[in-house]
Amino acid sequence: MDVNVxxxxxxxxxxxxAAGMLAxxxxxxxxxxxxxxxAQIAQATQIPxxxxxxxxxxxxxxxxxxxxxxxxxxxxxxxxTLDELAGAAMTLMDKGMQAQLQELLAGYGVEALPMLPxxxxxxxxxxxxxxxxxx
Numbered sequence: 001m002d003v004n005v006x007x008x009x010x011x012x013x014x015x016x017x018a019a020g021m022l023a024x025x026x027x028x029x030x031x032x033x034x035x036x037x038x039a040q041i042a043q044a045t046q047i048p049x050x051x052x053x054x055x056x057x058x059x060x061x062x063x064x065x066x067x068x069x070x071x072x073x074x075x076x077x078x079x080x081t082l083d084e085l086a087g088a089a090m091t092l093m094d095k096g097m098q099a100q101l102q103e104l105l106a107g108y109g110v111e112a113l114p115m116l117p118x119x120x121x122x123x124x125x126x127x128x129x130x131x132x133x134x135x
Contacts, residue, residue, distance in 0.1 A: 080121040080135070086113055088125070088133035100131060 089101055104127055110116050116124060125135050 078122065078125075080125045082114065082116075082121075084135060085116070085121060085124060085128065088128045088135035089113060092128065092131055092133050095132070097131065104128075104131070 092101055104124075105111060105113065105116070108116055108120055108124060128135055
């Protein structure tokens with residue numbers, strides 16, 4: 001059976017008092033307002049999980065929070081086509097970057113894009129992106 005309880009607490013004094021009541025600490029020598037703030041926080045954070053959940057058995061194991069799942073990062077390199085590279089290069093040429101594109105091609109040891117080896121497409125696409133192309 002699931003039991004849901006909502007408690008609204010507006011002040012730290014009320015939080016500590018409510019936490020003490022849930023933990024069964026009704027008869028304190030000093031009120032929370034008389035304790036230093038750090039002692040109030042320490043007391044509020046040391047309440048056993050079973051008491052907060054209303055469980056009678058202190059020997060019951062406390063469930064550990066689940067580890068946050070890390071997102072999978074694709075490790076395979078995206079494949080590019082000659083047409084995609086040419087389209088990206090054309091947008092740079094339209095911006096007047098012909099000289100930079102020629103230097104980039106020369107850096108890959110080719111004079112024209114169709115001469116670029118297919119295994120170099122990924123790094124060439126990265127270089128085009130570095131120059132401002134959308135690819």
